[in-house]
Amino acid sequence: MSRPTHPDPDVDACAVSTHGLTRRYRGVTALDRVDLRVPEGAVYVLVGANGAGKSTTLRLLMNLERPDAGTAEVFGLDTVRDGPGVRAQIGYVPEHHDAGYRWMRCGRLLRHAAAYYPAWDPAYADHLGRAFGLKPDRRVGTLSKGEARRLQLVMALAHRPPLLLLDEPTDGLDPVVRRQTLALLAEHLADTPTTVLVSTHQVYEVESLADHVGVLREGRLVAQLSRDELRRTVRRYRVEVPEGWEAPPGLRGTGARRSGTGREVQWTLVGEEREVTERLALAGARVREVTPLGLEDAALAFLPEEGPR
């Protein structure tokens, strides 16, 4: 079965491309030869368990960390050789909620950020600040986790960057603000030509926006495909099997559940439907039903069943 990773689309049309990107921490490999391709204008969702390497990938793109091997490019600019040029294209929301200088007031911090981005749109920053209910007189150090996250989002969006790197952007937000944030993000994407690389555990939140998915598992990019490819190649199969049936080797799947009699199996499998059906039939199983999956369930098919996701 072919691996659903396509590392060689036209690199020139990529907002982000990495080549063998590797990062180790004291001998432990956090990111292992990752070849990421984020097409321009895409909303690319990076999925993976805790510690899979999602945040590390984003930090490497910002040149906040240096790779042990490999290279990364943003709009054709090398992240190490042209770090400032790369960061000028990026609106970054980090994993942590440390929004800047704790002693500073929110309004001052926004003016500080504005000085660094010639494309800063003050009217838009005001609009976002009001929409998020930010109080310019509040000190950054007194903000709650959710308020700090909203401030980070304003700083990331207000210069209308060509690329947004969002690391768990809705983390710490209450359900109302979370919905509002996603609506503002959708509005931003409609108004501004932007590529988004978002790392999240809550894939369902960005399901309506996402058009590409990458799955990281233990530092390796195990899948990278478009939304359409994902919907086409990852499906749930209801299969009737003979007694004592063993699955054919090489089938990639997850979430296998047998019915009470053991004669029926429900299984999420990866691969072209015709190919999977043929292989199951050759192994003596009979496919009764094939159903497409939502983005989150489809992405989870690439992650191990055991352990946190």
Next chain:
Amino acid sequence: MMQPTLHSTPRPRDVLREQLRVTGSALRLPFLVPAVLLVLAALLVAGLTDARSPADFHPESQMLPGMLGLVLPIAVWRGERHFGAGFLWTLPVDRRRHALAKVFAGWAWLISLVAIFVLWLLAYTLVTGGKVQPVEALWILPPRPFPAHGLVDPATLRTVHWTPEPLFWLVPFTAATGTYLLASAAVLGLRHPLWWIVGIGIAIVALDGVGALAHAPWLRMAPGRVLEPLFYGPYGFDALLTARIQSIRTEATLATGESVVVWRTMPDLRLWVVATLLWTGGGLAALWAAASRHGERRPA
């Protein structure tokens, strides 16, 4: 897909201007304390007008600017996570240049404060009727070991009339600059600068302890042999801080029982210039190395 318009990086002068502003804001609180102290001191002077005695203008002998330069980097880098994914590094500026711009902004504020301090000293001199360029009679000790506990024969003292050159008025500025550069290098380049200071202190005490236990006086004296020239040698730290005035001026008891201020040697402008160049050059080199730890092409 339409090619997106790439954004430009900020102009260096805009970065510098913003760093001056933001560092000024960060320093507002640390600046308040010396400002309040200066005002209180000024009020005290005004209140004691009748009892005051003329105070001559001697900015070169003040240690405060040098001390201020040592502690100011802590305030300049307040709230900055300069190791790791700190906010400063997420901004679109070359990391090393950005760090140096911040250090420069802090230095500009430091020099402003030192200038206010020197002007205040000048005002104090004028208010108390002191002389801006006094002619002073210095008692110079003979060129032999100064008796540690003995009495000094007044006949051995040489009297020299000395007027400090106006170049010595620069001492507070160069002292503050030198110490600020060294402290900035430590704050920027070391993950735990306080641990280093405490560690060195503990090492000295440990050497002393081991030397005492092993009956090895040479071991006990080793730190002193290194530190004394470093602090009080011709080009030592005191030469940077006060043009050696603090270390060459001392109090002695004459054979007559009178206690007087005497000088081991004359203040030397040349020694001060060389010491300043050495310490400031060392500070600049250390600062460059420290900032390079954060450069775009730093090691992984």
